[in-house]
Amino acid sequence: MTADATYLQSPFGSVQLQRYPTRRQERLRAWCSADELLLDALSGLAVPGKQVLVANDEHGALTVSVNPRALWTDSALAATAVRRNLAANHKAPVPVVWSTSALPGEPPACVVLRIPKQLPYFEYQLAHLSGNLPAGATVLAAGMDKHLSPRTASLLEQYIGPTQRHRGRRKARLFQSVRDAGIAAPPAPDMCCYFCDELQAQLCAMPNVFSREKLDAGSRLLLQQLALLPPVERLVDLACGNGVLGLAAFKMQMVGKVLCCDESAMAVASAQYNAQQLFPNEFEHFEFLHGDGLLDYRGTAAQMVLCNPPFHSQHTVDEYVGRRLLAQCSEHLSAGGSLCLVANRHLDYQATLRRGFDRVEKLAGDSKFTVWLAHRNARE
Numbered sequence: 086m087t088a089d090a091t092y093l094q095s096p097f098g099s100v101q102l103q104r105y106p107t108r109r110q111e112r113l114r115a116w117c118s119a120d121e122l123l124l125d126a127l128s129g130l131a132v133p134g135k136q137v138l139v140a141n142d143e144h145g146a147l148t149v150s151v152n153p154r155a156l157w158t159d160s161a162l163a164a165t166a167v168r169r170n171l172a173a174n175h176k177a178p179v180p181v182v183w184s185t186s187a188l189p190g191e192p193p194a195c196v197v198l199r200i201p202k203q204l205p206y207f208e209y210q211l212a213h214l215s216g217n218l219p220a221g222a223t224v225l226a227a228g229m230d231k232h233l234s235p236r237t238a239s240l241l242e243q244y245i246g247p248t249q250r251h252r253g254r255r256k257a258r259l260f261q262s263v264r265d266a267g268i269a270a271p272p273a274p275d276m277c278c279y280f281c282d283e284l285q286a287q288l289c290a291m292p293n294v295f296s297r298e299k300l301d302a303g304s305r306l307l308l309q310q311l312a313l314l315p316p317v318e319r320l321v322d323l324a325c326g327n328g329v330l331g332l333a334a335f336k337m338q339m340v341g342k343v344l345c346c347d348e349s350a351m352a353v354a355s356a357q358y359n360a361q362q363l364f365p366n367e368f369e370h371f372e373f374l375h376g377d378g379l380l381d382y383r384g385t386a387a388q389m390v391l392c393n394p395p396f397h398s399q400h401t402v403d404e405y406v407g408r409r410l411l412a413q414c415s416e417h418l419s420a421g422g423s424l425c426l427v428a429n430r431h432l433d434y435q436a437t438l439r440r441g442f443d444r445v446e447k448l449a450g451d452s453k454f455t456v457w458l459a460h461r462n463a464r465e
C-alpha cells in the first residue's frame with residue numbers, strides 16, 4: 086500500500102485504508118464520520134462480526150474493521166476498494182452480495198448500513214431487509230447530514246420498526262432501528278420507466294440507476310449527434326446507466342455489436358433488461374460488463390465509444406472518475422477508432438482528450454453541455 090493510505094482508529098482497532106480509484110497525492114480520506122458513528126454504535130451492541138451484514142461500505146472502513154458475514158453493494162468500485170483494503174490489512178476476503186441479488190443464507194442479527202444517496206435505492210434495500218430480518222434484529226444506518234433526506238427516520242420506521250434518531254456528530258447522523266416483524270412493510274420500489282422519444286421506446290431502470298425517470302439533457306445532446314458518426318462494427322457504451330446511448334446507436338443501425346458497461350450492478354441489469362425488451366431477436370449482439378470501466382475487459386477492441394461520464398465518486402463530486410475512464414478508452418479503441426463524449430461545459434475535458442487522442446473536435450454545444458469527438462490515428 087502507498088503512502089496515501091491512512092489509518093482509521095475505532096473500537097475495532099486500527100486499520101489502514103486507501104481510496105479506490107487510487108491517485109497520487111490523494112487529499113480525501115477513505116472514510117467519513119458516518120462510518121465512525123456506525124463503528125462506535127456496533128461496538129456497543131457487541132454482535133460478533135459473523136452475524137453482521139455491511140451495506141454500501143464505500144472504501145472498506147466498515148468491512149475491514151468488522152469482518153462481517155458479507156458486504157451488500159451495488160458498486161464494483163466499492164467492492165474493489167474493500168477487497169484491496171482487506172488484503173492490505175491481511176484479512177480474509179469477505180463475500181460480496183450484489184444489490185441485484187437476493188440476500189443469501191441465515192439472516193444477520195445486525196445490519197450496518199451507509200445510507201445511499203438515491204432515496205429509491207435506500208427504500209429498495211429497506212424493503213429487502215424487512216423481508217429478511219428476524220424480529221429483534223438491529224439496523225444501524227448512518228449518513229452525512231448533507232446527503233440525508235428528511236424522510237430517513239420515517240422510512241426506517243415504515244420498513245423496519247421503531248427507530249431512534251441519535252444526536253449528530255461531526256456533520257453525520259446515526260439511526261438505530263429494531264425489526265418489528267408485525268410491520269407490513271410497503272413493497273420494494275421496482276423498475277421505473279419513461280418513454281424515450283429519441284428511441285421511440287420505453288426505457289426502464291432499477292432504483293440506483295442514473296436519470297431513471299427521464300433522459301439526461303447531456304445524453305439527449307449526444308443522441309442528436311449520432312447521425313453524424315460513421316457506422317462501426319463494435320461500439321462501447323461506457324458508463325451505460327440504463328443503456329440509452331448504446332441502444333440508440335443499435336436502433337439507428339450504426340453498429341453491429343454493443344458492449345454496455347457500468348460499475349453499478351443495477352445499471353448493468355437495467356441495460357440488459359432494456360436490450361432484451363427492445364431487441365429480443367437481436368439480443369446476442371449485446372454484451373454486458375459490470376466493472377471499473379474497461380479496465381478488466383479483454384475482448385475485441387471497439388471502433389467507437391459513446392460516453393456521458395460520471396462526475397461523482399460515491400458521495401463525492403469528483404471529475405477525476407470521468408477523466409480516468411477517458412484514459413481507458415484511448416487504450417481500448419482500435420487504431421482509427423473514436424470516442425464521442427458529452428460533458429458539462431465547465432469541465433475541461435478537452436485537455437484530457439488531447440493527451441489521449443490524436444485529433445479532437447467539437448461536434449456540438451448548448452448552454453450547458455459540449456459534445457466532443459476524439460480520434461485515434463488509423464496508423465500508430
Ligand SMILES: C[S@@+](CC[C@H](N)C(=O)[O-])C[C@H]1O[C@@H](n2cnc3c(N)ncnc32)[C@H](O)[C@@H]1O
Pocket residue numbers: 162295296301304323324325326327328329330346347348349352376377378379392393394395396406410
Ligand atoms: C452520467 S451517468 C451516464 C449514464 C448513461 N450513459 C446515460 O447517458 O444516461 C454516468 C454513469 O457512470 C457510471 N460509472 C461511474 N464510475 C464508473 C466506472 N469507473 N466504470 C464504469 N461506470 C462508471 C455510473 O454508475 C453512471 O451510470
